[in-house]
Amino acid sequence: MAVAASAALTAGLTACGSSDTSGPSSDAGAPQSGGTLRYGLSGAPTCADPAQSGSNQTIYVARQVVDSLTDQDPETGALTPWLAESWDVSSDASSFTFHLRDGVTFSDGTPFTADSVKKNFDAILGTLTAAKAALAASYLAGYTGSTVVDPQTVQVNFAAPNAQFLQATSTVQLGFLSDADVAKSAEQRCAGDLSGTGPFVYESYVQDKSATLAKRAGYAWGSDVFAHDGEAYLDKIEFTIVPESGVRSGSLASGQLDAVSDALPQDAPQIEGSGGRILTTSNPGVPFGFQPNVTRGVLADPAVRAAIVPAINRQELVDTVLGPDFKPATSTLASRTPDYTALSDVTYDPDAAKKILDDAGWVPGPDGIRAKNGTPLSFSVTFSSVFAGNQAILELVQQQLRQVGIDLRLDLVSTAEQTARQGTKDYDSTYYNSTRADGDILRTAFGLDGRNLNARGPIPELDEVLAAQLRTTDPQQRGELIERAQQLILDNGLWLPTVELSQAIGAASAVQDLKFEASARLQFFDAWLSE
Incomplete structure (x- = not known):
């Protein structure tokens, strides 16, 4: 060739x-x-x-x-x-x-x-x-x-x-x-x-x-x-x-x-x-978002992860904090990445978020924060100021999640500490983005042989799709696999997107x-x- x-x-x-x-x-x-x-x-x-x-x-x-x-x-x-x-x-x-x-x-x-x-x-x-x-x-x-x-x-x-x-x-x-x-x-x-x-x-x-x-x-x-x-x-x-x-x-x-x-x-x-x-x-790659540790705390519940996606008003984040040169995230890849596909699930619908939590047994308490079996619906996000807008974005997300009964706690650390804690997976969730002009960034971030900051175990269909795109040389077939991977990552609650970095x-x-x-x-x- x-x-x-x-x-x-x-x-x-x-x-x-x-x-x-x-x-x-x-x-x-x-x-x-x-x-x-x-x-x-x-x-x-x-x-x-x-x-x-x-x-x-x-x-x-x-x-x-x-x-x-x-x-x-x-x-x-x-x-x-x-x-x-x-x-x-x-x-x-x-x-x-x-x-x-x-x-x-x-x-x-x-x-x-x-x-x-x-x-x-x-x-x-x-x-x-x-x-x-x-x-x-x-x-x-x-x-x-x-x-x-x-x-x-x-x-x-x-x-x-x-x-x-x-x-x-x-x-x-x-x-x-x-x-x-x-x-x-x-x-x-x-x-x-x-x-x-x-x-x-x-x-x-x-x-x-x-x-x-x-x-x-x-x-x-x-x-x-x-x-x-x-x-x-x-x-x-x-x-x-x-x-x-x-x-x-x-x-x-x-x-x-x-x-x-x-x-x-x-x-x-x-x-x-x-x-x-x-x-x-605008940056290609994985947009800013939460990567939950699926083995720890309330984020181990798939329903909680699923509810967070429609609870976030991404357009409000852009309009309030970032301005017109930025875009709300619409997938687990940023829109400038080859083989990006918009996912219909990434939409703001707080009523849908509340229903998911209701159906999963998370009941609102007197302060508005939900609980289940005595456990409050509360988790922390570890982040750094590597991007100047991070804290303001997360403060607004904190307000949005509270409206559906979720308590988000902000854990601002140095970039070095965030990297170290990502290495030991010492967090409820970690907030970041990753830039690359190739859809293989999904394997890097979410694959079992990649960083796997979700601390997840096998998900057979996703694991096979990530592996298959690596061995597929036909651009169309590889693109279809990367498109499928974006949906599977969202469906399994491995990435909760917020905004695209510019x-x-x-x-x-x-x-x-x-x-x-x-x-x-x-x-x-x-x-x-x-x-």
């Missing part, structure tokens, strides 16, 4: 709305090199290592330092060359052969070769382990090793068909580090001072505090998705952490920052009043061509600063 044909393994992305394109202002002129872009992150970059990166704020930094074998066109979803000039896929999608570009080097001066691919992939399932690099490990499900055919050719092998792998090679988690960095421990890799092949290099990195990237001199192997060849335009990117939304927008309006994350609706007037604009795109980036008028890649993360390679 040649490079053009192999793109059929990934479906096209649906179009998404945007309040502003990321292109240049009409009077900005031709792109010019130089300058430092000062960027305000809403949360800390938690790890310099791309394989261990998870949050958008972390990926915004790591994506600029590493390249991937392929890239994914954000408009069409087609896979295009990057570090691999072409590739061949076996008929059963269990073996992938990549033909690499010549002349690519890491920023420490060492060459990028087929052996680099092998060592990086081996480390993800060895040195790092799935606990440290959960997403990267899920992309390598069934990995049996890589064969170095020659210095510029590598064959990546799996024990069984792995149809999602080709799209996974476009992700930041499967980006590449030098041999010296691959040999480091997981903790050392998180601390920074890493060498990638990307258009920027780490000039400084203080874990959980700040990062400064500098242009990589001599970079000449950009993705086919990039708008220009050669080096990046910007000399530097300075990332600082500014958790408060109002402070971020104020710093942008006053000229202290050039661009900021998570520009919420209340920030727009100040940003636009100073001549700036809001750049938006990236809303505030940018000053001088910032040109700051772009989103296919997974809605920022790509700074084409960005430049006008006078």
Whole structure:
């Protein structure tokens, strides 16, 4: 299967709305090199290592330092060359052969070769382990090793068909580090001072505090998705952490920052009043929602999980907290994900929610909260402020659930603590989203061989559907399986969706061509600063 044909393994992305394109202002002129872009992150970059990166704020930094074998066109979803000039896929999608570009080097001066691919992939399932690099490990499900055919050719092998792998090679988690960095421990890799092949290099990195990237001199192997060849335009990117939304927008309006994350609706007037604009795109993948621990507390009752879905007024969440650039979730996949299907069950109907609870024996008490056999209908949700709107969204959900007799308790923790508690499954429910432009994200989140934060046991039909989409190379058949998986996940109460995440980036008028890649993360390679 040649490079053009192999793109059929990934479906096209649906179009998404945007309040502003990321292109240049009409009077900005031709792109010019130089300058430092000062960027305000809403949360800390938690790890310099791309394989261990998870949050958008972390990926915004790591994506600029590493390249991937392929890239994914954000408009069409087609896979295009990057570090691999072409590739061949076996008929059963269990073996992938990549033909690499010549002349690519890491920023420490060492060459990028087929052996680099092998060592990086081996480390993800060895040195790092799935606990440290959960997403990267899920992309390598069934990995049996890589064969170095020659210095510029590598064959990546799996024990069984792995149809999602080709799209996974476009992700930041499967980006590449030098041999010296691959040999480091997981903790050392998180601390920074890493060498990638990307258009920027780490000039400084203080874990959980700040990062400064500098242009990589001599970079000449950009993705086919990039708008220009050669080096990046910007000399530097300075990332600082500014958790408060109002402070971020104020710093942008006053000229202290050039661009900021998570520009919420209340920030727009100040940003636009100073001549700036809001750049938006919606995230593919799993939308924000509750993942219940089905072995613990009242959420072990399927009726409770079923009642929560119609009890949530998703449109009110968007209208009240987020604004028109966001969408209510309508499935267990976000609408921009290939093979997304809207589910009629994801609708607001509080009367239906009350009937489900009535039929299951949950009786309203004098305070309005239901109970059954002396147990109040109460559970907690563990969440972090990795997205600036999370707390306000959950406070409103808390009010909505109370109207049908459910007591929701909010448990705000640090991102690190949420990750740790997800690892031990120490929660009633956990609230998050997960971004990827491929429906296999459902296997990663809900499969028994994935994260399985539901702590569930076997569900034969769902388990078979998730496994079948992994071994199915026909795009139509795979799409049908992914559509079925979305319904089964909802039917079994494994995901209780709320809203779709959108990236809303505030940018000053001088910032040109700051772009989103296919997974809605920022790509700074084409960005430049006008006078």
